[in-house]
Every structure is written in structure tokens, then in C-alpha cells.
């Protein structure tokens with residue numbers, strides 16, 4: 001086995017790994033090697049762009065079979081397709097269209113954390129926003145429901161006056177929380193926080209779907225309150241809301257453009273990213289990491305480094321880290337108690353915009369709560385939108401005349417792996433589509449459902465901490481990703497970006513967090529979090 005050396009090895013080329021890599025190389029002159037097991041980088045920001053009867057990801061062209069296999073790298077499952085996936089490919093129905101695994105909705109767009117990281121390394125990726133906010137009141141299966149375009153500052157027309165008053169009260173209470181108060185809310189559930197405030201059922205339905213759209217947690221009792229409340233608390237400071245636009249997409253290449261830009265910066269500063277290079281083992285000697293063993297074209301090789309950043313989602317990290325190096329109860333908790341926040345996407349493309357027919361601006365972000373209330377851990381809420389219409393119709397995600405329609409719902413990983421539960425959601429949504437839009441079948445070109453059981457990574461049970469970015473158990477081991485960091489709040493792409501910055505600061509003793517992020521994007525204050533914990 002040949003050996004080489006570098007300052008830092010990073011395991012995984014998702015948003016977290018690439019953010020950390022670019023920062024370490026550019027700001028600190030560290031020699032960095034990123035090892036990625038997949039033939040493409042990006043991890044869960046897996047994005048394909050249709051090209052004739054194939055799709056392209058990170059320069060690799062794929063047919064239907066290869067596409068299905070590639071989804072597996074982002075732990076996304078190919079579900080029901082209409083027509084079947086081979087026909088969708090053969091007919092070239094994907095030509096010119098962009099579709100991503102993760103990152104359909106990048107909260108705060110050009111004001112997001114990930115954009116802050118890009119700006120810091122001298123880059124920028126335009127992130128066109130939604131405009132408008134719609135609501136569908138579910139009136140039962142086989143019915144179209146009632147449609148509402150939400151107007152800024154106007155009462156929510158689907159609610160009773162009492163329900164609206166209570167909802168506004170809750171939203172106000174959320175928007176005025178300080179960062180110190182958020183720190184104290186890390187260890188209680190969102191359900192508990194809402195109940196303390198005299199939860200009104202209409203407010204509950206609205207806030208629950210809002211929370212699920214941001215944290216992909218379907219059940220407020222399982223959601224650490226601050227992970228959601230953080231989004232609400234910064235809304236005022238950041239000056240964005242759902243009505244004026246606060247969720248973004250990336251045109252062209254889609255969100256994979258983010259790690260690709262970071263790779264350019266890394267390479268300019270002497271770093272390297274190696275695709276098709278799975279790490280098999282993190283090497284440890286005397287309680288500290290000494291490097292990794294990976295597998296590439298030339299076979300197995302060792303890379304020596306006294307610092308390793310592992311970005312593998314927590315439940316899977318012991319595939320490369322020896323369990324015996326950690327306290328058994330910590331390992332057991334990660335493997336058995338942490339649960340996967342799954343997200344299921346239905347992506348359809350239509351010949352025309354069908355939302356206009358029902359009085360909703362197609363560029364709206366649209367909520368449809370509580371379509372299935374029994375048999376799931378939380379009620380099944382749908383978030384929908386026509387992404388091609390974002391950025392005033394110039395999102396650059398498809399040829400003229402194509403209108404996509406994304407359904408998205410949060411289920412737990414366990415539910416997502418139960419075909420009967422998945423099928424029930426799909427059937428319910430498609431039946432609703434047919435009832436709501438008379439030209440549904442006539443206008444639809446295709447529909448692809450993709451359950452992703454671990455879309456938002458693994459969440460800690462309420463009251464426990466996320467694994468921290470610097471391992472207290474092994475010298476030189478760091479963890480970064482959308483689920484790592486005691487001070488992390490939220491999740492998704494922005495969570496991964498914050499975690500990476502916290503990780504680099506922990507490693508280099510720097511304060512990049514303050515340089516890169518405005519105060520509202522920073523981690524939960526540490527000291528207060530501790531004292532808040534003691535106060536409980």
C-alpha cells in the first residue's frame with residue numbers, strides 16, 4: 001500500500017465537506033484532500049440535467065438504469081413513475097430540465113448561510129426566489145380543496161377569526177425570540193413550546209406544516225423547538241418572508257453548482273477532490289487519528305493526516321470509524337435512537353401552468369396541511385410549488401413551455417421504508433391532483449416520485465445533543481454535516497454550511513463564524529445553552 005500525506009483529509013464531498021475544504025485551503029493554506037465514494041460530488045445535493053434521452057450529473061451522462069443506481073449514492077429511492085422511468089428517458093421527456101435530490105428549496109436564497117460561505121471564498125451563485133405564498137385547504141379525499149393566495153398583512157382567509165388571531169400571536173412570539181432564548185429551547189419539543197402558548201388547532205395545522213417545510217420533521221413532539229424557531233426568529237432581521245419570497249432554487253446545474261464552485265476554489269489553493277474514492281477506514285493510533293485508508297483506481301492506499309473531517313451522516317459513520325473507539329452508549333444512541341428525517345418528492349412536468357387555473361400564482365410556495373391524519377407519526381402535510389416559475393419565471397430550470405410541479409412531504413425514515421405508507425401518500429396526492437386540476441392527465445408529461453428516508457440526515461431525540469464538530473473521544477477527528485455540532489440549529493444545505501464553519505473554527509481556533517455570518521445565521525450561543533440547560 002503506497003502512502004501520501006496531507007494536513008487534512010475530508011471524507012465526503014457534499015456541501016459540508018466542500019465548504020470545510022475550501023475554507024481550510026483558502027483561509028489557512030492547509031493541504032486538503034477530499035475523498036468521495038460516488039463518481040460525482042455533491043452528496044445529497046445530487047442534481048441531474050436532462051440531455052436528450054439521458055441525464056448529466058457532474059459531467060457524467062447516464063441512462064435510466066444508471067440514473068436509478070446513482071440516486072442510491074444520495075440514499076434516494078426511485079418510487080412510482082408515470083410513465084415508467086425507461087419510457088421517460090427513451091422519449092427524452094427530461095431534455096433540458098433540472099432536477100435535484102436535495103436542495104429543492106434553499107431557504108433565504110442570496111441571503112442564506114451557504115451564500116455567505118460562497119461570498120467569503122470569493123464566489124456567488126444566483127439563487128432565484130419563489131414569489132408569493134399559496135394555501136390549499138384540504139377538504140377530504142376526492143375533493144379539490146379550497147385555494148387561497150396569501151396576501152401580505154391580510155387575514156388568512158381559510159381560518160376563523162379566533163384561529164387567525166392565535167396564529168398571529170404565535171408567529172409574533174416566534175419572531176421576537178432572541179438567540180439566547182433559542183439556546184434555552186434546544187432541549188424542549190416544538191409541541192411543548194406550542195402547548196405552553198395555548199395551542200389553537202388552526203394555528204397548530206399552519207405552524208406544523210411551516211415547521212415541516214423547514215426542518216423536514218413531521219411531528220412537533222419530535223422536533224427540538226429551537227431547530228424550527230430559529231428560522232422564525234431570523235425572519236424579521238433577514239427581511240424575508242414566504243409572501244415576498246424566501247425560498248430559492250439554483251438554475252442550470254441546480255444545487256450541485258454549490259459544491260462544484262467550492263471545488264474550483266479548493267483546487268486554486270492546491271487542494272484535491274477525488275471521486276470514486278471511498279474511505280474504508282479512519283486510522284487511529286494511541287487515541288488519535290493518523291489518516292485514512294481509501295480505495296481508488298490504483299487499489300487501496302493510505303493517506304496520512306493528523307486531522308480527518310468525517311461528513312458521513314451519523315448513523316453510517318461507524319462504517320469507517322471503529323465503534324470501540326467511542327463510549328458504547330454514545331454509539332448505541334446514534335445507531336438506534338437518532339431517527340432519519342425523510343423527505344419524499346413528487347416531481348411532475350406539465351405542458352402548461354395548472355396553478356393559474358385555480359387562482360394561485362405559479363411562483364408561489366404552497367402549503368396543503370393534514371392530507372392524511374391517521375396511521376403516520378405526524379399528519380402528512382404537503383408543500384408544493386412550480387420551481388420553473390421562481391425568479392420571475394427565469395429560474396432557468398427548463399425549456400420554455402415546461403412547467404414543473406414539486407410535491408414534498410416529511411415522513412420518518414421508518415415510514416419511508418414502508419412501501420404501503422409511501423404508496424398511500426402518493427395515491428392520495430395524485431388523486432387530489434386529478435380532482436383539483438381537470439387537465440391533470442392531459443397536461444402531465446411525466447411524474448417521478450423519489451422517497452429519501454434520510455434526506456435531512458439523522459435527528460437527535462428531543463433533550464439530547466447533536467454530536468459535536470470536534471470529537472471529544474479521538475484527537476484529530478472532526479465531524480461536519482447537516483447533523484453535527486452542539487451549536488448547530490436547523491438543517492439542510494444551510495445547516496451543512498454552518499456546521500462546516502463551526503468545524504473549521506474548532507480545528508483552527510479561528511472565528512470565521514463571526515466573519516462569514518451575520519449574527520442571525522450563527523450557531524446557538526454556547527454559554528447560554530449550558531446555563532439554560534442547568535435552569536431546566
Ligand SMILES: Cc1cc2nc3c(=O)[nH]c(=O)nc-3n(C[C@H](O)[C@H](O)[C@H](O)COP(=O)(O)OP(=O)(O)OC[C@H]3O[C@@H](n4cnc5c(N)ncnc54)[C@H](O)[C@@H]3O)c2cc1C
Pocket residue numbers: 011012013014015016017035036037038041042043044045073074076101102103104105106107277278279280311312313320343344345452454455456457480481482483491492493494495496
Ligand atoms: C430528497 C431530498 C430533498 C432535500 N431537500 C432539501 C431542501 O429543500 N433544502 C435544503 O436545504 N436541504 C434539502 N435536503 C437536505 C440537503 O441536501 C442536505 O442537508 C445537505 O446536502 C447535506 O450535506 P452534507 O454535506 O452534510 O451531507 P451529504 O450531502 O450526505 O455528504 C456526505 C458525503 O459523504 C460521502 N460519503 C459517504 N460515505 C463515504 C465514504 N466511506 N467515503 C467517501 N465518501 C463518503 C457521500 O457520498 C456524500 O457525498 C434534501 C435532501 C434530500 C435527499
